[in-house]
Amino acid sequence: MRKPLIATSTLVVASLALAGCSGTDSGDTGEAGDWPDSITISLVPSVEGEDLAEALDPLTAYLSENLGIEVNGVVANDYAATVEALGADQAQVVITDAGSLYNATEQFGAELILRDVRFGATAYSA
Numbered sequence: 001m002r003k004p005l006i007a008t009s010t011l012v013v014a015s016l017a018l019a020g021c022s023g024t025d026s027g028d029t030g031e032a033g034d035w036p037d038s039i040t041i042s043l044v045p046s047v048e049g050e051d052l053a054e055a056l057d058p059l060t061a062y063l064s065e066n067l068g069i070e071v072n073g074v075v076a077n078d079y080a081a082t083v084e085a086l087g088a089d090q091a092q093v094v095i096t097d098a099g100s101l102y103n104a105t106e107q108f109g110a111e112l113i114l115r116d117v118r119f120g121a122t123a124y125s126a
Helices: 002-022 049-067 079-087 098-108
Strands: 038-043 070-075 093-095
Touching: 038 049, 038 079, 049 070, 079 093, 079 098
Parallel strands: 038 070, 038 093
Antiparallel strands: none
């Protein structure tokens, strides 16, 4: 379980760093160095939801401590929920599948900032 958590935390840390540089919200003045007071990460479990929720706690605690802001984790029921949370500004970072990424990009102007590499490939045929 440690390797997936480490990989996920690395992905999220990099996502947060990049998202913090380009994101805007109602309190954002657009000046360099602006940083939100809190963010929410939304993701969908590929395993039991309870297991992911438990694994999310140490990740959000680690990110909160090292980023100096409150980081909340939300386990969504499905990928569409992560897209809607992003659009409603209930989540600022989502970990999602390719189809939902497309929807988030088209509907809400989301930007891909990181993608995973599996077995040396960044894409696959479905």
